Amino acid sequence: MQDVADLVGTSKMTISRYLRAPELVAPGTATRIAEVMAKLGYIPSRVPEMLANDRSRAIGVLLPSMSNQVFAAVAQGIEEVTVPAGYHVLYGHYGYDAEREAEQIAQLLSFHIDGLILAESNHTERALKMLGVAAIPVLEMMDLPASPIDQAVGLDHQAAAAAMVNAMLSRGKRQIVYLAARLDQRTRMRENGYRQAMSAAGLASHVIHTNAASTFSQGGELLARAQAAVPQLDGVFCTNDDIAAGALLAAQAQGLRVPEDISIAGFNHLDIGLALQPQLASVITPRHAIGRSAAQRLIARINGETFAAPVQDLGFELFLGGSI
Amino acid sequence: MQDVADLVGTSKMTISRYLRAPELVAPGTATRIAEVMAKLGYIPSRVPEMLANDRSRAIGVLLPSMSNQVFAAVAQGIEEVTVPAGYHVLYGHYGYDAEREAEQIAQLLSFHIDGLILAESNHTERALKMLGVAAIPVLEMMDLPASPIDQAVGLDHQAAAAAMVNAMLSRGKRQIVYLAARLDQRTRMRENGYRQAMSAAGLASHVIHTNAASTFSQGGELLARAQAAVPQLDGVFCTNDDIAAGALLAAQAQGLRVPEDISIAGFNHLDIGLALQPQLASVITPRHAIGRSAAQRLIARINGETFAAPVQDLGFELFLGGSI
DNA sequence: GCATAACATGTTACCAGTAACATTTTCGAT
């Protein structure tokens, strides 16, 4: 900035004013400043403001995984709000590991972020301590935590899972198995919904899970294990669409008819489900709306607003496709 | 930090020393500092160092898309190097748009990043200007640019595409169509490889493309358009596995036999290809190795090392599966 | 032509760490 000021023949303060309130600078000076800045390729540092005012005009977003399609839509929703509001988004990911989440929180706080969006509601003691000390607005998204740190935006995964299992039961399926991969909180809540629906129908629950990450090929392997454990199975409810798509392809490769011989449902309604034949039954989750609302509420909180209801439920819908 | 110093009964400088070189602090003092830091949940700010030394111990990574599985492996490779080296990674994404890439570069530079990894080798004038002024190490990955900004790590997409098309030709396919989505640089280089292989075989090229993002269902639609344009087509080479998987599922839904009636190949060898029946032919790209090498070379450059060869070719392999 | 308001620009101090240098404390050797 000093370089720009020297070339324009003014003080740093005038350059600073040009950037924050150009109408306070004489038009001729403004023109010359603009020229010099373009010529030098000058980029104002946001570091001094972080130091002096503890503000960065940046928010942090911690995602469990970078390879999960679900969060691409969430991120898009977030940025539709943050970009016009002048906030930069710093992303981090932690591989579904609470310790690494805490580490990422420390890293983001060291950049003096103004607010933080978390995709999990299960945190280490250390993470909670740091967030308390930092005293910045925090928003937990995806779930509906019973005791949120501050605000939360999400949906009821248990209710959604139960609704889908009930749809399968209403079509006459009885031996429905739940297929789960990497055990995070949402996987467990969906399992609760599955168990609740099965037990309400007077049926026994069967859960097959792996600690590996969700992949298409993992779906096929889980199906094979389920068939071994429950030979008469007539349906699988999968914790997500990757597993479900893999199970559907594997079932068809075995010569099974979907849904006549086996009914298959997933969660999140990703594009893959529409390319399959039959189209995959799945829970439509409002990912984009969650991202938008999370960012809106976080920025409102940064600006000092308060919300009467700290937890917002954005609901879900069922897409039944042709696979159940 | 002042709070910690006050509680310990020492000056800020001793706290600072404890963090950077604990062996210079008396053991008793060190113990008390550790206790107080844990009690307060103190996180050192990296902002003063950014200001004073223009170092942040953070590098930027700009990805075209957050929803592309390919970059999940790249990111993992990067972090395997950066985390042990004590660097934090700041991610940004720009939706395959060079203007937004420039904007993201400006944002990252405002955080005084020590180095930058780009996933594209096509940049705006403004971006190049800013990078020149910032004078930080820059590494372009994925491609093998003819005139890199500084270093580059990647593979020859044109050669890889030609190799796959030649494999299809060697199995007797003649009417092979190239299916492309969103036109980025790599899509075009793969198209060049396809055209090169076809013309070397004395065959005409046919390209079907859309500006929409690559999705499974888009693969089905592109196949339908290809069939309308080239009724006798006996193979499709797809710019990536999402398109290829969608095309394969759509072909099978039409009752076509793969590969007897139609041969299908993709690019990147994602997990979906292994779940399909037959398994999808695809180019195996060294994504993980690209991430690792990119981070290693960038950090080496940050530490002042130089490389004789600025561009590193990590090669590719073909996975033929059963679909060609 | 001059007072005065409105506008334009400049000066100083501050934020949280740390490099460089300064000072105090400890401890072993004589």
Next chain:
DNA sequence: ATCGAAAATGTTACTGGTAACATGTTATGC
């Protein structure tokens, strides 16, 4: 006990932008 070196700790200044205040410059009205 005293000295000198090593160990431990403290002081000062600096980084880049900006808030708050100070000063300079131009325009307006009479």
